[in-house]
Amino acid sequence: MIPLYDDIPSRRFPIVNYTLILLNVLVFVWEVSLGPEIEVAVRALGLIPAKFLQSSGLERWLPLFTSMFLHGGVWHLVSNMLALWIFGDNVEDRMGHLRYLVFYLLSGVIAGLTHVFFNPLSPIPTVGASGAISGVLAAYLVLFPRASVYTLIPLFLFWVEVVRIPAVIYLGLWFLSQLMNGAFALVAARTVQSMGGVAWWAHIGGFVAGLVLVWFFRQPEPRRYVDEYWPW
Secondary structure, rough: OEEEOOOOOOOOOOOOHHHHHHHHHHHHHHHHHHHHHHHHHHHHEEEOOOHHHHHHHHHHHHHHHHHHHHHOOOHHHHHHHHHHHHHHHHHHHHHHHHHHHHHHHHHHHHHHHHHHOOOOOOOOOEEOOHHHHHHHHHHHHHHHOOEEEEEEEEOOEEEEEHHHHHEHHHHHHHHHHHHHHHHHHHHHHHHHHHHHOOOHHHHHHHHHHHHHHHHHOOOOOOOOOOOOOOOO
């Protein structure tokens, strides 16, 4: 399933969300420009659980932030930015610009720490905005439970259909898939830590963080009346 758009319009320009998308794209262009040196950059700026637990100071904490803006490939970048484009503007709308930025980064940090907790011996660099975006998805679920997500679903080899799916169902199924894959990753922990793969528990940690943090970062929804004199 590929989400295309939702049915919740934004009331104000999502400057922070667009800036985050732009930064991720620019960093990816920089990654590509490095050529063979990209591996050195990823090991320096990506989040490596084993290295995180062995280091201290800036060397320990900086990768929690820098890893959010690195991506492992075009599809990794596109899928993350598409989700941020669809869901992030509405969350920023309800939180406000600065609150949304802090919420996004904090969700990403908690996602990274969750990944470290479940993979403490892993020498594999973890990169991507998925953890922070998972927090955004959770906030969207809380703030807009009645929204719908228009989703592209391939039915047959040459036939696709755009289906309107309630956000509760779409995001609920997404989170369930992360839990199932995360459980499998725990069973196959040694293989996952030695070969790399998707950081499922970072997604789970970011989502749970978003479910909790949204109550502290959201702003009251503006009241709307049928005319300018109601209810006075």
